[in-house]
Amino acid sequence: MKISLKNYTFRYLTFWLLIVIAIWAFLFHSLILDEVYDNVDDGLKNQKIEIIREAYRDPNLLNTTEFGLSQFKISKVDPSKYDERNHFSNELVYMGYDDDMEPYRILRTGFYDKENHPYSLEIRTSTVEEDELIYDLSISLIALYVFILISILLINHFGLKKAFKPFGQIISQLRKYEVGNNEKPKLVETNVKEFSYLQKEIERMINRNDEVFNSQKLFIENASHELQTPLTIALNKLDLLIENSDLKEKEVMSLVETKQTLWRMVNLNKSLLMLSRIENNQYKNNVEVNFTALTKDLIEDYEEILEAEEIKLETNFKADFILDFNIDLARILISNLIRNAIKHNNDEKIIKIESDSNQFIISNTGKNATLDSNLIFSRFYKQGTSDGNNGLGLSIVDTIIKNQQNLTLRYNYEFPFHQFILKK
């Protein structure tokens, strides 16, 4: 599953911060502990000096053999076991008053009294409060950890949201971009270096794409253009040859067939040129076009063909479908749809044309299956092996629709009709 950068960084930070803070807490804890014991030890050492001094003044003190109120005890030792060095240790001592073990810091050392007898001295002090300090410290650290996480979450949320605003804008610009469309993505103002890099690279990529696209388009255009003249020469030469009455009938017929084949090439060329012209927005002037009236005109042109093909045309014009459109494109659009309906008809031989003020539908009987609407509009996609079919008719329709914002085309199959629905 994909997660957003915000959550991604947060997830990482949560984990690593825990470790970093734990290590830091451990070190801090040791340091503080060290400092605390140092303090305590200093106090104990100070007490030791005072006890020894007191013992010199008042030898009775030497009889303090048990810990009492004064929290120290003195005991005689063998000269051989005498040790004057300070030994510090932490011990748990049972305390009757709250029936529990309490932590104590204990100093063990030795001294000589006035008579030069060796004594050992044990001084202890409770470290309960110091332990509480450490406990508090840990709590604070956990609180700090949680607080830092929440802060990061908030900073991430608001800070990154702000920082990533240009990113969102760049993405939405890109979404609108289409190769070959003259509308280039607008530059998004940003002072984030990464985004301006990204933008620069995208811009370069788009320019490269457009260059390739345009040069290919130009190539098709030029190739189509350049083909026209040789085709004209070939066709006209054939015309002259056919009119030459010396030729035998069979020869003339094969010349006529050659001519027809050349005309197919001419038509293919014309269609390609038309495609690039539509893409180049060379059909500009929009006027109010009445598609319904236009269709009635066009149907007249197809009367004989429909009759010859024995196709039944049913029209149902409830209202005029009127739209701001280029009149030439409208003509091309409608006649290509009608031709398509004629070409791909089947034995049922019905074409229906319907219009109301919001939509315009051309339906025809045909192959009994839904067609792939992704394929039928693509260039050179052919169904069957119809000879005169160059596979560009519907892609011209598609290109026209794509270059006009106010009209959509949808393909639909509703047994037994293949429907092409134009909608405002």
Add this chain to the structure above:
Amino acid sequence: MKILVVEDEIKLQETIVEFLEKEKMIVETADNYQQALDKIISFDYDCILLDMMLPDGDGMSLLKELKNLHKETSVIILSAKDSVDDKVEGLLVGADDYLAKPFHFAELLARIKVALRKNLQKGEDVLSYKNIQIFPEDRLVKVNNIELKLNRKEYDLLYYFMLRPERVFQKTTLAESVWGDHIELSDNLDFIYSQIKNLRKKMKEANSEADLQAVYGIGYKLI
């Protein structure tokens, strides 16, 4: 009728000349802008067939030059471009017609006739063959001086036949000329057959001496 063909593609120029000469026209040629300009200044032509892309200049400026000379010559642009803008501009500058390459000779001839018509006195412009007359100005057909009612396509068909009687018209040429480029739709071109049949019937009923004859596998001719 004197015609100037301005076309830099020599092969194409030759075929056009050959065709027009067969149609009993006087044809002169120019391969480039300079030659064309010289000829336009020096001579008068009834019609100029003008290629828009010439090696040393474009047809558009030649058109403008022609206007400056106040010559009443009809101009038909022959262009490989076939773009709306080109067409509109050409017609605005004063061309009479615009024919996209490639074209059928029959179509070219029809266009030339139409273009020439504007320089003729009204009434002079009649096509006649046997007892049929066509008045293109009014789209009127008379057989034995009696008007023959034809629908739009029947008229167009007959007009093409009358332009070149006794010549064979290929079915594809007829289809393209009368119906536009719809031939790709129908492999059998039956629709032309039924139109021709109707036309023949009407002609026969009007006692026309001319008839349309089928030439097997190729097309039809007016005899």
